[in-house]
Amino acid sequence: MTSFISGPAARRRSVPVTVGKVVVGGTAPVVVQSMTNTDTADVDATVAQVAALARAGSELVRITVDRDESAAAVPAIRDRLDRLNIDVPLVGDFHYIGHRLLADHPGCAEALAKYRINPGNVGVRAKRDSHFSEIVEIAARHDRPVRIGVNWGSLDQELLTALMDDNANNGAPLTAREVTYEAMIRSALGSAARAEELGLGRDKIILSAKVSQVQDLIAVYSALAERCDYALHLGLTEAGMGSKGIVASAAAMGHLLQKGIGDTIRVSLTPEPGGDRTREVTVAQELLQVMGFRSFVPIVAACPGCGRTTSTVFQELAKAIQDQIREAMPAWRQRYPGVEALNVAVMGCIVNGPGESKHADIGISLPGTNENPAAPVFIDGVKATTLRGPTIAADFQQLVLEYVDRRFGGKG
Numbered sequence: 170m171t172s173f174i175s176g177p178a179a180r181r182r183s184v185p186v187t188v189g190k191v192v193v194g195g196t197a198p199v200v201v202q203s204m205t206n207t208d209t210a211d212v213d214a215t216v217a218q219v220a221a222l223a224r225a226g227s228e229l230v231r232i233t234v235d236r237d238e239s240a241a242a243v244p245a246i247r248d249r250l251d252r253l254n255i256d257v258p259l260v261g262d263f264h265y266i267g268h269r270l271l272a273d274h275p276g277c278a279e280a281l282a283k284y285r286i287n288p289g290n291v292g293v294r295a296k297r298d299s300h301f302s303e304i305v306e307i308a309a310r311h312d313r314p315v316r317i318g319v320n321w322g323s324l325d326q327e328l329l330t331a332l333m334d335d336n337a338n339n340g341a342p343l344t345a346r347e348v349t350y351e352a353m354i355r356s357a358l359g360s361a362a363r364a365e366e367l368g369l370g371r372d373k374i375i376l377s378a379k380v381s382q383v384q385d386l387i388a389v390y391s392a393l394a395e396r397c398d399y400a401l402h403l404g405l406t407e408a409g410m411g412s413k414g415i416v417a418s419a420a421a422m423g424h425l426l427q428k429g430i431g432d433t434i435r436v437s438l439t440p441e442p443g444g445d446r447t448r449e450v451t452v453a454q455e456l457l458q459v460m461g462f463r464s465f466v467p468i469v470a471a472c473p474g475c476g477r478t479t480s481t482v483f484q485e486l487a488k489a490i491q492d493q494i495r496e497a498m499p500a501w502r503q504r505y506p507g508v509e510a511l512n513v514a515v516m517g518c519i520v521n522g523p524g525e526s527k528h529a530d531i532g533i534s535l536p537g538t539n540e541n542p543a544a545p546v547f548i549d550g551v552k553a554t555t556l557r558g559p560t561i562a563a564d565f566q567q568l569v570l571e572y573v574d575r576r577f578g579g580k581g
Contacts, residue, residue: 176461178429183400184371186314189258189282191228193375193433194400198463199426200433201453202229202402204262206446209239209246216249218446223250223257224499225447226454226465229433231260231285234267240274247280258282260316264290264323268303278311283375285316288360289323297325301360305367314373315364316402319357321349321380328352350389353378354396361399374399375433379406386421394430403431410439419456426460467494467511470529477537478517486535486562487515493566505577513569523547531572533565548572 185195193200203222207214209232219230234240247259261281263270268291271278278284284304291301308315329352336342343351357376364374376399378389386405394401405421408414418436425431436456438449454465471487472478490513494501501508514529516522518537526532526547533556535544544556546568556564 177427181394181398181401181429183398183432184374186372186375186400188229188260188314190256191258193229193402197432199431199457200228201226201450201457202231202260202433202435203227203446203450203453204231204435204437205233206440209233210236210242212242212245212249215242215246216253219246219250219257219259220253220255221447222450223255225450227257227447227450229260229283230257231262234261234263234270234277234281236266237270237273240270240277243274244276244280260285263287263304267291268300268307271304271307278307278313281313283314283316284308285318287318287320287323288356289319289325298363301363302367305364305369308373309368312373314375315369316375316377317357317360317364318377318379318402319353319360320378320406321353321385322406324349324352325356328356346385350385350392353380353389354393357393358397361397371399375402376400377402377404379404381405381407383417383421387424390425390430391428394428400432401430402433402435404435404437406437408437408439410441414438415452418452423456423460426457426462464509466498466509467513469494470512470514470516470525470532472517472521472525474517477520477540479538480517480535482562483515483517483535486533486565489562490515490566490569493569501573501577505573508573508577511573511577515565527551530576531569533561535561 183194185197186193191200205215205218207218209215215232222230234243259281260283262285264287267286286304288301291297305315329349332348332352336348357378361374361376365371378393380386380389390401390403403422403425405418408418422431422434434453436449436453438452440446457463458465469487469491474484512529514526514532516525516532516534519534519540522534523545526534527550531548533544533546536542542557544561545552546554546556546565
């Protein structure tokens with residue numbers, strides 16, 4: 170008989186890292202993170218966006234710290250967030266002059282829960298090690314973890330050139346792409362080893378090796394995971410806009426997560442003009458939820474529609490239920506523990522409607538074109554009632570609210 174794969178591979182064993190109140194790696198669930206695109210020096214705008222990302226479910230939020238004004242603003246941002254009861258850990262993103270900013274602004278170093286540095290642009294030649302060392306020593310003094318984030322767009326060119334030269338003299342040379350993979354991995358592991366020499370524990374180090382193509386990400390992280398037990402941050406850098414960015418990120422990270430690789434993720438979407446930055450948080454949550462790793466919000470299953478469903482009622486109801494759940498979740502998380510595991514089905518005709526509705530916790534099978542204008546509702550696999558008339562949608566929404574209160578209301 171055929172042997173079926175019924176779930177993901179065992180989670181890769183990594184050293185857990187505590188970032189503020191959040192644990193990354195070890196046996197902790199995969200963590201969702203995001204990044205602001207405001208000018209960090211603009212305290213009001215940055216606080217507003219961090220708050221929105223945190224409320225959407227981002228468990229870590231990274232902010233750019235690129236100059237004195239932004240570094241000076243970080244303590245004020247942290248203070249304002251605390252006063253709003255938003256305790257999401259802030260991660261400082263440093264490039265080029267991070268060593269100086271952290272040294273000159275100790276309040277910034279203290280307010281941040283983690284520092285992110287890129288070994289490809291932390292300095293050049295002799296200054297590279299001194300600047301890297303300064304950041305690591307500051308992190309150790311403040312007991313802060315560091316993400317060593319290698320990116321193939323800003324890779325250490327000296328290392329890459331040396332590996333390319335060695336490869337040219339190899340009897341069985343690798344492709345230029347494969348040499349680039351190796352350079353990224355060596356940059357990450359070499360930097361981590363140096364950080365440990367400087368006194369930063371393995372439980373204070375997270376690695377990432379970001380690229381912008383799906384197969385490249387899979388190749389790099391698969392190899393990196395085999396060669397270390399550091400916690401790993403996954404992300405397809407410059408994933409793109411809209412459906413392209415979503416599909417590419419899901420294809421790459423979904424493959425790695427299925428292999429048990431990845432301790433924290435970010436979906437790096439380019440926002441639509443005027444678009445909502447929190448979209449990347451929603452996509453990351455949905456990726457983890459549909460793969461069965463975590464539950465964030467109740468799932469609404471809905472059919473795609475066909476010639477049997479020329480009415481738009483089921484589409485409108487599915488959207489209304491989904492919007493209702495999203496809007497209610499901040500309050501529901503407090504009032505209804507466990508509600509994120511709820512499954513709702515909104516189906517459009519008799520073909521799969523009753524069956525799918527039975528599989529959900531609560532589901533409705535709406536009448537398709539030329540079908541009897543009745544909508545059976547199934548609760549916990551049993552037909553509970555049949556809705557009729559112009560108020561079917563509103564009546565079903567009320568039944569969902571009553572079901573949530575009845576099933577989850579006594580768990581607080």
